[in-house]
Amino acid sequence: VIDVKFNGEIVPGCPKRVTVKQISQPRLAGKLLEAVILNEEASFQLSDIQSINDLVIKIKSHTGQELLPKQIQKISPDDYIIKWIPRELGTYSIHVIYGDQVIKDTPLKIRVFDPNQVKVSQISDGLVFKPNMFCVDASEAGEGSLEIGITCNGQFIPNQVKSIGYSKFEVNFLPQEAQIHLASIKFNGHSINGSPYQIRIVDSNLVKAN
Helix, strand or coil: CCCCEEECCCCCCCCCCCCCCCCCCCCCCCCCCEEECCCCCEEEECCCCCCCCHHEEEEEECCEEEEEECCEEEEECCCEEEEEEECCCCCEEEEEEEEEEEECCCCCCEECCCHEEEEEEEECCCEECCCCEEEEEECCCCCCCEEEEEEECEEECCEEEEEEECCCEEEEECCCCCCCCEEEEEEEEEEECCCCCCEEEEEEHHHCCC
16 A cells, blocks of 8 residues: 655545565576487476567577577466477587576586497407406597496496596406396486397306317
């Protein structure tokens, strides 16, 4: 309620009742991914967007290539999902502007990787109690982390991973049983092509020379 006086007298028509409406600020919402897969659809969510006409989205790769969103999907009166497809490895910057205001926590920095570019070599069958080794090359896969696990009959087998430079690694383990061993390899949480790899381990005492 607003009361206005002039020379101590209440101005005609006062007091006035005024409704104050709180305006929400546009913001990022939902789960934000720090890394996405090359050539696969990625997305992020915006909330409290009153007019899509006031929204500007700029998606730029580390080489300067600019992308347009694949789709801007309305999921509720004021909420939208922005879908896009990364075409380069490396880090993308996503700038989001609403009206003349940069939305909080932007630009987003999103790493792009490709688990299909992780290569495994020198993998072969082996003998019980004899060290077994293979190599993993992630040099063409972008930025990320490797997860390597060796199992036999559902039990994890200790392994050692040694960096040999340029995102290339040597993996060693010592098999304890004459059984199929599985080498599971993930890059940024995603299984690579061919994983899990089967490694057949035999007992050297049962191997006969021809």
